Amino acid sequence: xxxxxxxxAAETAAKIASGETSAVEVAQAHLDRIAAIDEKxxxxxxxxxxxxxxxxxxxxxxxxxxxxxGPLAGVPLALKDIFTTEGVPTTVGSKILEGWIPPYxxxxxxRLKAADIVILGxxxxxxxxxGSSTENSAYGPTSNPWDLTRIPGGSxxxxxxxxxxxxxxxxxGTDTGGSIRQPAAxxxxxGVKPTYGxxxxxxxxxxxxxxxxxxxxxxxxxxxxLLHEAIAGHxxxxxxxxxxxxxxxxxxxxxxxxxxxxxxxxxxxAGEGYQAGVMQRFNESVExxxxxGAEVVELSCPSFTYALAAYYLIAPSECSSNLARFDGxxxxxxxxxxxxxxxxxxxxxxxxxxxxxxxxxxxxLGTYALSSGYYDAYYGSAQKVRTLITxxxxxxxADVDVLVxxxxxxxxxxxxxxxxxxxxxxxxxLCTIPANLAGNAAMSLPCGLAPEDGLPVGLQIIAPALxxxxxxxxxxxxxxxxxxxxxxxxxxxxxxx
Amino acid sequence: xxxxxxxxxxEDALAAYDPVMGLEVHVELxxxxxxFCGCSTELGAPPNSQTCPTCLGLPGSLPVVNAVGVESxxxxxxxxxxxxxxxxxxARKNYFYPDMPKNFxxxxxxxxxxxxxxxxxxxxxxxFRVEIERAHMEEDTGKSTHVGGATxxxxxxxxxxxxxxxxxxxLIEIVTKPIVGAGAKAPEVAKAYVAELRELIxxxxxxxxxxxxxxxxxxxxxxxRPIGEEKFGTRSETKNVNSLRSVERAVRFEVQRHAAVxxxxxxxxxxxxxxxxxxxxxxxxxxxxEAEDYRxxxxxxxxxxxxxxxxxxxxxxxxxxxxxVRRQRLQAEWGISDHEMQSVLxxxxxxPIVATxxxxxxxxxARKWWMGELARRANESGxxxxxxxxxxxxVARVCELVAEGTLNDKLARQVIEAVLxxxxxxxxxVEQRGLAIVSDDSALGAAVxxxxxxxxxxxxxxxxxxxxxxxxxxxxxxxxxxxxxxxxRARELILERLGVQG
Numbered sequence: 001x002x003x004x005x006x007x008x009a010a011e012t013a014a015k016i017a018s019g020e021t022s023a024v025e026v027a028q029a030h031l032d033r034i035a036a037i038d039e040k041x042x043x044x045x046x047x048x049x050x051x052x053x054x055x056x057x058x059x060x061x062x063x064x065x066x067x068x069x070g071p072l073a074g075v076p077l078a079l080k081d082i083f084t085t086e087g088v089p090t091t092v093g094s095k096i097l098e099g100w101i102p103p104y105x106x107x108x109x110x111r112l113k114a115a116d117i118v119i120l121g122x123x124x125x126x127x128x129x130x131g132s133s134t135e136n137s138a139y140g141p142t143s144n145p146w147d148l149t150r151i152p153g154g155s156x157x158x159x160x161x162x163x164x165x166x167x168x169x170x171x172x173g174t175d176t177g178g179s180i181r182q183p184a185a186x187x188x189x190x191g192v193k194p195t196y197g198x199x200x201x202x203x204x205x206x207x208x209x210x211x212x213x214x215x216x217x218x219x220x221x222x223x224x225x226l227l228h229e230a231i232a233g234h235x236x237x238x239x240x241x242x243x244x245x246x247x248x249x250x251x252x253x254x255x256x257x258x259x260x261x262x263x264x265x266x267x268x269x270a271g272e273g274y275q276a277g278v279m280q281r282f283n284e285s286v287e288x289x290x291x292x293g294a295e296v297v298e299l300s301c302p303s304f305t306y307a308l309a310a311y312y313l314i315a316p317s318e319c320s321s322n323l324a325r326f327d328g329x330x331x332x333x334x335x336x337x338x339x340x341x342x343x344x345x346x347x348x349x350x351x352x353x354x355x356x357x358x359x360x361x362x363x364x365l366g367t368y369a370l371s372s373g374y375y376d377a378y379y380g381s382a383q384k385v386r387t388l389i390t391x392x393x394x395x396x397x398a399d400v401d402v403l404v405x406x407x408x409x410x411x412x413x414x415x416x417x418x419x420x421x422x423x424x425x426x427x428x429x430l431c432t433i434p435a436n437l438a439g440n441a442a443m444s445l446p447c448g449l450a451p452e453d454g455l456p457v458g459l460q461i462i463a464p465a466l467x468x469x470x471x472x473x474x475x476x477x478x479x480x481x482x483x484x485x486x487x488x489x490x491x492x493x494x495x496x497x
Numbered sequence: 498x499x500x501x502x503x504x505x506x507x508e509d510a511l512a513a514y515d516p517v518m519g520l521e522v523h524v525e526l527x528x529x530x531x532x533f534c535g536c537s538t539e540l541g542a543p544p545n546s547q548t549c550p551t552c553l554g555l556p557g558s559l560p561v562v563n564a565v566g567v568e569s570x571x572x573x574x575x576x577x578x579x580x581x582x583x584x585x586x587x588a589r590k591n592y593f594y595p596d597m598p599k600n601f602x603x604x605x606x607x608x609x610x611x612x613x614x615x616x617x618x619x620x621x622x623x624x625f626r627v628e629i630e631r632a633h634m635e636e637d638t639g640k641s642t643h644v645g646g647a648t649x650x651x652x653x654x655x656x657x658x659x660x661x662x663x664x665x666x667x668l669i670e671i672v673t674k675p676i677v678g679a680g681a682k683a684p685e686v687a688k689a690y691v692a693e694l695r696e697l698i699x700x701x702x703x704x705x706x707x708x709x710x711x712x713x714x715x716x717x718x719x720x721x722r723p724i725g726e727e728k729f730g731t732r733s734e735t736k737n738v739n740s741l742r743s744v745e746r747a748v749r750f751e752v753q754r755h756a757a758v759x760x761x762x763x764x765x766x767x768x769x770x771x772x773x774x775x776x777x778x779x780x781x782x783x784x785x786x787e788a789e790d791y792r793x794x795x796x797x798x799x800x801x802x803x804x805x806x807x808x809x810x811x812x813x814x815x816x817x818x819x820x821x822v823r824r825q826r827l828q829a830e831w832g833i834s835d836h837e838m839q840s841v842l843x844x845x846x847x848x849p850i851v852a853t854x855x856x857x858x859x860x861x862x863a864r865k866w867w868m869g870e871l872a873r874r875a876n877e878s879g880x881x882x883x884x885x886x887x888x889x890x891x892v893a894r895v896c897e898l899v900a901e902g903t904l905n906d907k908l909a910r911q912v913i914e915a916v917l918x919x920x921x922x923x924x925x926x927v928e929q930r931g932l933a934i935v936s937d938d939s940a941l942g943a944a945v946x947x948x949x950x951x952x953x954x955x956x957x958x959x960x961x962x963x964x965x966x967x968x969x970x971x972x973x974x975x976x977x978x979x980x981x982x983x984x985x986r987a988r989e990l991i992l993e994r995l996g997v998q999g
Contacts, residue, residue, distance in 0.1 A: 083557070084555075084556065084557045090556070090557075092556070097556065100556075102555070102556070102557070103550070103555070104550050104555070106557055201559060202557065202558070202559050203550075203557040203558070204557055205556040205557045206556075206557070206798075208797075209797035209798050210797035236561065237559060237561060238559050238561075239559065239560065239561050239562065239798060239799050239800050240797075240798065240799075240800060317794060318794075318797055320591075320792075321589050321591050321601050321792070321794070324591060324593065324599065324600035324601055325554045325556070325598065325599045325600050326556075327593070327595075327600060329595055329659075330553065330554075330555075330598070331555070331556075343595055343657070344593075347593075367792065370591070370792035370793075370794055371790055371792060372790045372792070375792075375794070379794060
């Protein structure tokens with residue numbers, strides 16, 4: 001019998017549509033898998049077995065009635081715990097929202113449901129999406145299925161680990177500085193940060209509003225495209241959502257091709273701090289693109305050097321304002337309300353107990369950066385750098401169709417290694433941050449295992465804003481060529497757990 | 498509230514100092530929905546019944562700008578002779594307060610939608626130009642009710658109740674430039690400005706601007722500088738001065754208080770102050786030792802507002818006649834003095850009078866009834882003139898009945914009283930109460946004969962040519978007919994009977 005958890009999303013949907021299996025069987029297989037192995041991985045914060053089975057039954061009923069099923073009907077999905085789900089807990093990996101049951105669905109949640117996708121549960125993440133390892137979750141870290149002593153990336157480590165350990169064929173992530181791509185890279189999965197405004201942020205708990213972007217995570221490029229199509233598109237409830245047709249991502253994913261494509265390699269994404277094995281696999285990827293008919297040019301984006309610094313002013317500034325609402329008055333945790341304390345004291349105690357150290361660090365950084373007298377030097381300068389980075393991209397895309405780089409300078413590091421060194425942790429997002437600052441679309445997909453540690457390496461592809469389809473066209477070609485070269489998908493080499 | 502402050506007399510204060518004012522007026526727009534979500538703005542609903550994830554600031558929620566709110570803001574800007582921004586953004590004003598769900602207010606900071614305008618106001622027939630710094634869009638907060646304390650303030654309260662129905666209601670904040678040169682008239686200028694602004698907002702139809710309902714709220718900033726000096730003094734900020742009279746009183750009080758402090762070598766502390774309706778005083782609120790740091794930054798959840806020039810011009814073309822221009826036109830049409838026009842304005846009678854004229858009444862008659870009998874009754878019942886239960890058409894009909902001779906003034910007053918009591922239209926009242934003038938000669942004749950017979954001495958005087966004495970006989974006829982007689986016809990009959998030419 002086929003192991004239903006090893007199928008791609010496209011295969012799963014086809015088997016359900018043809019009646020070869022049922023959505024309930026598929027959901028149950030995944031729930032069983034979660035029950036069996038998630039103790040080791042800790043990808044999920046909350047498993048909604050009842051909701052998942054009910055949604056699956058609804059798909060089977062639909063099919064029984066002869067209704068047409070969507071391309072992902074009945075396919076299970078792991079939802080990052082940053083999107084609100086009506087009646088299902090949403091914690092954002094924080095103690096401060098422990099016990100909160102949202103009264104409404106995020107637009108993305110609604111779209112998943114409308115597409116008959118079966119939501120298995122909510123996945124672990126760095127608290128408020130602040131981190132690159134999922135170690136900042138208030139509910140304990142998630143392990144990398146390739147090596148349980150290592151981090152699965154972050155902030156969306158729960159989603160990437162769920163995919164890599166075959167607990168779900170699809171997942172949702174959010175990417176503020178790399179939180180979809182970096183976890184994808186270190187777990188050998190595919191993750192896409194759509195163009196800013198491509199996927200609605202309504203109901204996605206805000207970290208840094210001008211950078212946050214939800215997107216698809218999967219084990220194949222085509223699966224990511226199918227999910228991308230299901231969740232993308234204009235939302236009148238999100239003013240920053242793009243009012244334009246969704247780029248033809250599925251068509252692009254079905255027609256991988258790089259012939260005649262101009263590919264740019266950014267000089268600044270190399271050098272000190274980049275692991276040798278990562279650079280080796282990246283250089284092989286560039287060679288592969290050449291072999292497949294792409295024209296590769298090296299170019300310089302000098303402002304990228306300042307991207308990390310700008311990001312660590314803009315993101316904390318916005319977060320210091322976005323997180324001000326967590327005051328213990330209306331929802332979530334409330335600490336110290338014993339009838340003798342003032343509202344201000346209760347708020348203070350609630351935040352003390354409810355926010356973790358990284359969140360507090362960023363709130364303080366941002367509060368400082370926005371303060372009168374410092375605003376111009378910090379937030380103002382950072383916005384100028386952001387403009388310069390956008391111009392660097394514009395110049396680059398005048399010359400090439402896509403840019404490529406390693407997704408992350410190193411492979412998955414051991415849990416605990418960088419926990420006390422925020423700067424080292426921040427460097428994990430060195431290559432991913434520029435695309436967030438400029439609002440471009442970007443993807444990470446597997447390009448092999450680093451020889452020195454046998455851990456997955458990610459190839460990042462960056463496309464101009466609104467050209468998300470290019471990612472899929474290039475990604476599908478690279479994926480097909482690598483799969484042929486390796487003889488199987490990379491994840492086949494992961495431990496079975 | 499006891500006034501603990503020493504005050505100097507207003508005249509002494511003005512002899513030494515020049516008052517400088519700044520007025521900040523918040524107007525709640527009358528949009529159907531809130532500024533950033535689709536919740537209703539209807540007043541009086543049960544607490545928290547008009548809320549959603551966005552106006553409650555729930556995690557994940559996002560704002561969307563109310564287009565009608567922007568349109569209203571542009572209209573106000575245009576009516577205040579402002580420039581309208583071609584491109585402007587919202588900003589977050591970060592501060593903590595329990596009735597503010599997000600703990601920041603979505604407002605505008607250095608990019609207001611309208612700026613650099615003015616509003617001309619009149620005080621004692623003189624025009625005074627108040628310059629406008631800016632008008633910007635923002636959202637209202639929720640409402641806190643503090644329970645258990647002595648004063649209704651948060652201090653000493655056992656617990657607080659929060660109602661977020663008001664949270665997110667669109668506000669326009671209109672800020673003046675420093676108002677200098679008003680001198681002794683500063684309190685009147687402040688009052689006239691707020692009054693004129695209210696008229697303008699109402700004329701634009703963007704808000705009912707009812708101050709007693711909190712739809713329009715005023716903060717009064719005031720400082721004094723010694724006469725002849727350039728530099729402004731330290732200001733106090735008196736918050737929530739919520740009636741026209743209070744605006745005037747707050748300015749006057751602060752002038753006297755500042756003068757007392759400065760006169761004894763003291764220093765004015767920059768602080769917010771509370772105004773007390775009972776005695777017109779202000780007391781210290783919180784002291785602003787340093788300017789509060791709101792950490793403004795552009796609101797990343799909203800896209801910029803960029804009103805196209807074509808749209809702005811379209812709106813400009815649809816602006817109604819502005820109140821001051823309209824008053825000037827009406828004053829000329831009615832041929833009345835500045836003083837009379839001011840009384841009409843103060844009585845809130847302009848719209849009722851115009852409506853009555855539109856319903857067919859002559860201007861002087863419409864004015865007479867609204868400023869006389871109706872103003873008196875409104876005053877007695879403590880209601881606004883426009884809230885009296887009589888329509889302009891009904892008043893116009895009363896005027897018509899008087900002109901036709903069916904009613905005289907005394908009867909007309911009775912008809913109006915009956916209409917106000919809900920007895921129906923004027924014609925119905927005349928019919929039901931039998932109030933029409935008695936003018937047929939047979940009915941009148943008897944009354945006239947009786948009057949002559951009862952007053953032989955007066956009758957003789959009239960016969961001797963003292964025609965003015967006939968008034969006493971007319972009075973007797975009126976008394977006998979309980980006022981229903983046609984006084985003119987009665988006089989004619991009397992003179993006829995006594996053989997005298999009228």
